[in-house]
Amino acid sequence: MKVFDLQCEHAHVFEGWFASHEDYDAQQARGLVTCPVCNSGDISRRVSAPHLNVAHLHASASAPAHAPNGKAVEAGGTRQAQAVAQLQAAMLQKIREFVRNTEDVGPRFAEEARAIHQGDAQERAIRGTSTPDERRELAEEGIDVVALPDIFNDERLQ
Ligand SMILES: [Zn+2]
Numbered sequence: 039m040k041v042f043d044l045q046c047e048h049a050h051v052f053e054g055w056f057a058s059h060e061d062y063d064a065q066q067a068r069g070l071v072t073c074p075v076c077n078s079g080d081i082s083r084r085v086s087a088p089h090l091n092v093a094h095l096h097a098s099a100s101a102p103a104h105a106p107n108g109k110a111v112e113a114g115g116t117r118q119a120q121a122v123a124q125l126q127a128a129m130l131q132k133i134r135e136f137v138r139n140t141e142d143v144g145p146r147f148a149e150e151a152r153a154i155h156q157g158d159a160q161e162r163a164i165r166g167t168s169t170p171d172e173r174r175e176l177a178e179e180g181i182d183v184v185a186l187p188d189i190f191n192d193e194r195l196q
Contacts, residue, residue: 046073047080054081137186140165148172155181 040056050073056062062083065071069079140163143150147166153159168176168183176183 043084044071044073044081045084046076046078048073048076048078050075050078051084133186136163137165139163142166148176151176151181151183152179155179 040059040062042054042056042062043051044054045051052074054062054071056065062071066081071081072079073081143164143166145167147164147168150159150164150166151168154161154164165186173183173185
């Protein structure tokens, strides 16, 4: 079952339910798809569903409030939440990989970061611990340090 958001020549927006994309094309070609408001047969599909669902969420006050449309919005929202969760999981994985590939210099972090910055030590990615004072000094010297939450620096990384 395909649910398409359709629009007539008078900009009436409505939902059409079809067995398939081909079913929609066939019905549309034969003029069987008509606007429930003005009965016009000049119907076009609106932009893709995910975009439309977001638009509906943002413009919920003006969106048609009948039940099938509400369900479509809900389903779209869930799919988007899942996509975001997957993206976050992938990003966490990437950051963990990155952290694993850094050299752990422990409490000598500020010292090592400064040495690398000044060319006194080999250029490499390091991780370690530093005090707020040390981080402030590094920042004043123009040394970029990324502070990561503790979840990236526990036994799971070893
Ligand atoms: Zn119409």
